[in-house]
Amino acid sequence: MTAGSQSFFNISSVLEHLWVLVSYEVENFAPRVIVYSLVLSFIVYLFAQRSYKPASRADKIDKETEEELINDFTPEPLVPEYSDDDGDDKTNDIVLSSFGATHIKIVGKEDEVLNFATHNFLGVNGNxxxxxxxxxxxxxxxxxxxxxxxxxxxxxxxxxxxxxxxxxxxxxxxxxxxxxxxxxxxxxxxxxxxxxxxxxxxxxxxxxxxxxxxxxxxxxxxxxxxxxxxxxxxxxxxxxxxxxxxxxxxxxxxxxxxxxxxxxxxxxxxxxxxxxxxxxxxxxxxxxxxxxxxxxxxxxxxxxxxxxxxxxxxxxxxxxxxxxxxxxxxxxxxxxxxxxxxxxxxxxxxxxxxxxxxxxxxxxxxERNSSKLLLNLRNNANHLIKLLEKALPKSLILEHTNGLPIMHVRVKKYNPNDHHEVSEKFARVGKMALDKNLAVARPQYTEREYQKPSPSIKIMVSAEHSKQEVEKCAKILDDIFNQVFEDK
Missing domain, CATH: 3.40.640.10 (Type I PLP-dependent aspartate aminotransferase-like (Major domain))
Incomplete structure (x- = not known):
């Protein structure tokens, strides 16, 4: 028997054994054979694909057209333009020139402003x-x-x-x-x-x-x-x-x-x-x-x-x-x-x-003055709460807790569809108060808040405020709220 015929019989024997193995796998493990076949087919498909070559630009533009396209290009802004959804004027930021326990000085404003807009609850700022x-x-x-x-x-x-x-x-x-x-x-x-x-x-x-x-x-x-x-x-x-x-x-x-x-x-x-x-x-x-x-x-x-x-x-x-x-x-x-x-x-x-x-x-x-400070703070807070509850129009509500120096004035029946209108009204309240030398806060919230609070005016009391200053604050807000939120 020649070497060529021996090689043929060896290949034939291998193929015969391979066929027996495949037949056994198909008869006993058909799902596995299907998966292997799909994977093998996918690998063959990948190898059969041509390498990616970007298309050549045969239609090159002339220099004049290139310059025209460059001049017409306007890049997108890094920061989106501010949308005045809350009725706020971002061009008129308030800048302070001095800060005391109960009053602040604002750049461009001659008179001192009564401060009910900061968290200076104990009056330590400026001590x-x-x-x-x-x-x-x-x-x-x-x-x-x-x-x-x-x-x-x-x-x-x-x-x-x-x-x-x-x-x-x-x-x-x-x-x-x-x-x-x-x-x-x-x-x-x-x-x-x-x-x-x-x-x-x-x-x-x-x-x-x-x-x-x-x-x-x-x-x-x-x-x-x-x-x-x-x-x-x-x-x-x-x-x-x-x-x-x-x-x-x-x-x-x-x-x-x-x-x-x-x-x-x-x-x-x-x-x-x-x-x-x-x-x-x-x-x-x-x-x-x-x-x-x-x-x-x-x-x-x-x-x-x-x-x-x-x-x-x-x-x-x-x-x-x-x-x-x-x-x-x-x-x-x-x-x-x-x-x-x-x-x-x-x-x-x-x-x-x-x-x-x-x-x-x-x-x-x-620690040295806790009794006096905390008593004054709670008395001032309760006094202002009492005055505001009497003064607010029926359409507004005061969110507060007795003794706490932080409180919010909000619309009683708030509808999210009226957000812009309500925000504009509270913006007017803040500006009118500042015109009368009273500072109150109008909170801003990010859209990423889980529960975005409704618009409000936030008022904060200090232990250093006098009774007369608390009453002045309430009187000014009484006049403004009844002008802006006039009940019909």
Whole structure:
């Protein structure tokens, strides 16, 4: 037998065995054979395709046409043109030339303006003692720290401030952030990750909403201050466990005082629910600390709750304490974790030392004068509430809580279809008040808010306002509201 015939019989034998194997696979594993065939066909198809070659431009344009096209080209703007949906004139920004406890000076305006538009609840902004202490700090350290806390940005006054905050709040430790808004929005993703659960009040501020989004956790919103709805969500969550061990972290997140509505979260009931269903609680008490409680320690003190019931309590220094930055208090483990896991702490330049000094001075000022300051603040707030409730037209409503220095005037029967018209009216109120040397605020909200509040005029009281100034504010607003919102 020749070598060629041997080769033929070898190939024939291989093909015969291959045919037997394929027949066996088709008879016993037909679905698998179909899948393999489709994959093989797809691979053959890919190899059979020609390489992509862009079409050559045979019709090249002449120089004159090219210049004409270039001259006619108009690039899209980097930022879209401002749409005046809220009736606001962005070309007339208000610029301050001085800032006192109860009055401000506005560039281009001769007379002082009575200030009911800022969060200077304790009147510390402009306090001479705090200003002098800050000047000395500037002389010693300069005006900036020039680095994040972990990279040569920590100055001894930062540690002094954290010690003062922890001592004031009655916790083991505290951590200071450089920007108030970024505090809670950094703390949330530091502890809550993908597959964890965040149960948030639907009227939480945008900082909380941003932190929840950054965490990539599952987010469920409960109706504002509706404890029955909150309990139903917690109960449904626990029922899905079916007795199995819990493998994710679960948080209830709310504000102590809601800036956009002037009301208080029922923390006593929230704590009871978190203990019942084994959740953790984070709160942003930026508008409670320095305002509520016997000594100004916030919403937790207002409800006489141990601060240890809360895993994280955050607040900004930019409201009652009149400075810059924010802080979070908790046990040592919670604080230390943020020093490596809190993005706003790790990557942001630390507070200027003089700001830390001013913050320490503000806490000490509150500690020395808490009884007087808080009594004046609540009396002023209640007096203004009483006057405005009598003065407002029937079409308006005052959203408030007795004793709180922040309140909103809103349309009683708001229809979203009338948003532009209502916004224009409140814009008129703000401008007419300023013409009469009274400053009140008209809040602006981003379209990304989970629950965008309706238009309003926001009024804020200070402990330093006199009774006559409160009455003057109410009288001016009485006249303006009845002109703009004249009931038909």
């Amino acid at each position: 001479k003692e705090i200003v002098e202490a800050s000047k000395k700090t500037v002389e010693k350290y300069g005006v900036g720290s020039c680095g994040p806390r972990g990279f040569y940005g920590t100055v001894d006054v930062h540690l002094d401030l954290e010690k003062k905050i922890a001592q004031f709040m009655g916790t083991n430790d505290s951590i200071v952030y450089s920007f108030g808004w970024c505090t809670i929005s950094s703390v949330i993703p530091a502890f809550s990750k993908q597959h964890d659960l965040l149960v948030c009040d639907e009227n939480c501020n945008f900082a909380i909403q941003s932190g929840a989004q950054l965490s990539r956790s599952k987010v469920v919103y409960f109706k504002h201050n509706d404890m029955a709805h909150l309990e139903q969500i917690l109960k449904d969550t626990v029922s899905k466990d079916k007795g199995r061990p819990v493998v994710n972290r679960r948080f209830i997140i709310c504000q102590g005082v809601y800036e956009n509505h002037g009301d208080i979260a029922p923390l006593d009931k929230i704590v009871a629910l978190k203990n019942k269903y084994c959740f953790r609680v984070m709160i942003d008490d930026s508008f409670g600390i320095g305002v509520l409680g016997k000594t100004g320690r916030g919403t937790t003190e207002h409800f006489d709750l141990p601060i240890s019931e809360f895993d994280c309590v955050c607040a900004t220094l930019e409201n009652a304490f009149g400075t810059v930055g924010g802080f979070c208090v908790g046990n040592n483990q919670v604080v230390e974790h943020q020093r490596l896991g809190g993005s706003a702490y790790v990557f942001s330049a630390s507070l200027p030392p003089y700001v830390s000094t001013a913050s320490i001075g503000a806490f000490e000022y509150l």
